[in-house]
Amino acid sequence: MPTVTVLEQSCKGVEDCGICTFVCPASLFSASEKMNTAGYVPPQILNQEKCTGCRNCMIYCPDFSIVVQKNADGSNSVEEKEEDE
Template identity: 35%
Template sequence: MAKLTFKTDYCKGCGLCVDACPKKLLQLAKDKINKKRHHPAEITDEAACVGCASCAMMCPDCIIKVER
């Protein structure tokens, strides 16, 4: 199981990580708004994450830390 840490307040809600995830585990949190006034990215099912770090590679703002 992998652990993802998001620097939520740095997220600009571009959604590139959502598309990059091969298992489609990420989404933009529609019910949350961060300091930058965006819907931040979040993981829906951390237990299913394999920690491939595709989302972190794709994130233009470098907000995702991946641990395995």
């Protein structure tokens, strides 16, 4: 299973940004109940076992705040694919 880590301190918040909540195909991201030192509310990830390893959240996050580490064997659960149209 891929590991998804939210680097909460650099996150600019689900309310104003929230791009991770939009691009995750499994809709795993939602607002957490925490606030970082900059005053933003980072996301929480529920049901991480459903992560497909597509890395959308990592690639779309504008603030380097999400890191997806692949399976132990280095593979993704699913192949990355280009979003079209």
